[in-house]
Amino acid sequence: MGLQGYESSYYADSANEKKSYPRLQGDTEADICVIGGGFTGLSAALHLAEKGYSVVLLEAEKVGWGASGRNGGQVCQGHNMGHEELVKKVGRQAADALWQMSLESVDLVRELIERHQIDCDLKRGVLHVASKPDHASEMRETVAYKQRVLGYDAICYLEKAEVSEMLGNDCYHGGEYWTDAAHLHPLNYALGLATAADKAGVRIFEDSRVAHYQSGATSEVVTAEGRVRAKYLLLACNGYLGKLEPRIAGKIMPINNFIIATEPLDEATCRRINRDDVAVADSRFVINYFKLSGDNRLLWGGGENYSSRFPSDIPAFVRRYMLQYYPELSDVKIDYGWGGTLAITLNRMPYFDRVEDNLFVAQGYSGHGVALATLGGKLVAEAISGTAEKFDVFARVPTPGFPGGTLLRWPGLVAGMLYYSMRDRFF
Numbered sequence: 001m002g003l004q005g006y007e008s009s010y011y012a013d014s015a016n017e018k019k020s021y022p023r024l025q026g027d028t029e030a031d032i033c034v035i036g037g038g039f040t041g042l043s044a045a046l047h048l049a050e051k052g053y054s055v056v057l058l059e060a061e062k063v064g065w066g067a068s069g070r071n072g073g074q075v076c077q078g079h080n081m082g083h084e085e086l087v088k089k090v091g092r093q094a095a096d097a098l099w100q101m102s103l104e105s106v107d108l109v110r111e112l113i114e115r116h117q118i119d120c121d122l123k124r125g126v127l128h129v130a131s132k133p134d135h136a137s138e139m140r141e142t143v144a145y146k147q148r149v150l151g152y153d154a155i156c157y158l159e160k161a162e163v164s165e166m167l168g169n170d171c172y173h174g175g176e177y178w179t180d181a182a183h184l185h186p187l188n189y190a191l192g193l194a195t196a197a198d199k200a201g202v203r204i205f206e207d208s209r210v211a212h213y214q215s216g217a218t219s220e221v222v223t224a225e226g227r228v229r230a231k232y233l234l235l236a237c238n239g240y241l242g243k244l245e246p247r248i249a250g251k252i253m254p255i256n257n258f259i260i261a262t263e264p265l266d267e268a269t270c271r272r273i274n275r276d277d278v279a280v281a282d283s284r285f286v287i288n289y290f291k292l293s294g295d296n297r298l299l300w301g302g303g304e305n306y307s308s309r310f311p312s313d314i315p316a317f318v319r320r321y322m323l324q325y326y327p328e329l330s331d332v333k334i335d336y337g338w339g340g341t342l343a344i345t346l347n348r349m350p351y352f353d354r355v356e357d358n359l360f361v362a363q364g365y366s367g368h369g370v371a372l373a374t375l376g377g378k379l380v381a382e383a384i385s386g387t388a389e390k391f392d393v394f395a396r397v398p399t400p401g402f403p404g405g406t407l408l409r410w411p412g413l414v415a416g417m418l419y420y421s422m423r424d425r426f427f
């Protein structure tokens with residue numbers, strides 16, 4: 001029996017015990033009102049409460065209900081934009097700071113899990129594999145760059161034969177192995193953050209969708225049955241932002257991504273397809289990613305869509321990707337299939353900003369949010385408490401809006417996405 005109020009998924013069915021948080025009813029006040037109870041909002045709320053602020057967190061559904069409770073659970077260093085490109089965009093000093101913060105983000109996830117004793121199947125190692133020979137050459141170069149220029153040695157390049165040995169197939173051309181990266185059960189991590197925030201004094205309200213708000217010196221945030229007056233607001237709605245704040249909606253594009261979970265596999269199969277129990281992601285534009293769960297299911301992520309609806313048969317939609325790589329799993333039962341909505345930006349870097357002096361936003365992690373959203377929340381907390389250096393380094397990365405803004409962004413994006421996914425298939 002899964003957690004009530006969550007999308008049906010393997011994660012909801014294997015979730016730790018959860019406290020039920022009340023619905024907001026009536027009027028209240030806080031220093032900060034956080035809108036959205038995923039990693040961004042929970043981390044911000046926790047860090048703010050630890051600094052002594054009074055915090056109200058409003059979640060439309062349940063904490064961890066969004067992408068944070070449904071994702072692939074990969075926790076990796078680095079950014080989607082390469083370091084050299086970042087240097088061109090923001091200069092060497094800021095690019096180096098962004099790199100360092102990506103390392104800090106993974107350390108932060110580990111530290112929070114340890115400090116708050118969060119039981120979430122945390123394991124070590126992420127392997128990025130090259131789906132094409134030229135991707136392998138690029139990986140070899142970027143690994144050498146990270147080692148030589150960034151002085152980072154928790155990464156190594158693996159030849160095709162080594163990758164085949166680790167993954168029990170012959171599909172990949174090489175790989176970059178992030179030995180200090182990690183993977184986890186994301187919903188249990190989110191629930192653990194919520195418990196920590198609750199204990200630190202955050203007033204969490206579930207089933208409390210923000211209908212609208214009035215910003216200003218003191219903001220007023222309105223739900224169906226209550227109101228919060230607060231000095232600061234954080235928008236942490238990511239792919240589920242909808243029409244709540246049109247000034248930032250055009251910076252992100254919500255896209256849907258899907259995962260299946262097989263029945264538990266026997267130990268021999270697990271070791272054959274994933275010798276070292278790492279999380280794996282390939283280099284296709286619409287990526288395939290997989291890992292083993294705590295109870296030895298293969299969790300396979302693959303396939304996207306860009307509409308407001310999920311495919312009617314998610315297990316069938318995703319299974320065909322899995323079978324391209326592991327045809328021997330054709331007899332294995334698929335016990336779960338689910339989807340989630342994430343937000344991407346045009347440059348694939350997170351979008352952090354101050355929409356007004358006391359109105360913050362952190363969103364658009366582009367598939368890299370387990371670590372960076374956790375860090376994003378912490379950086380917002382630091383910025384509100386007067387130390388904005390790190391937040392500002394992210395905020396200064398130029399984030400172009402999607403052409404066509406909020407209304408017309410779909411047709412162009414969908415055409416672009418389809419073009420790149422076709423390219424994956426044919427070139």
Ligand SMILES: Cc1cc2nc3c(=O)[nH]c(=O)nc-3n(C[C@H](O)[C@H](O)[C@H](O)COP(=O)(O)OP(=O)(O)OC[C@H]3O[C@@H](n4cnc5c(N)ncnc54)[C@H](O)[C@@H]3O)c2cc1C
Nearest residue numbers: 036038039040060066067068071072074210340368369370
């Ligand atoms: C299928 C899938 C696989 C992914 N895999 C990975 C991965 O392996 N590694 C990785 O790093 N990242 C991954 N991601 C991305 C990652 O999950 C996100 O970047 C991250 O969870 C973002 O956290 P968030 O708190 O910003 O947003 P969310 O977790 O989406 O939280 C936003 C919350 O805001 C709430 N909300 C929205 N509107 C309102 C409102 N009006 N009032 C109140 N509340 C509101 C929503 O209900 C939601 O709970 C994946 C995403 C998906 C969907």
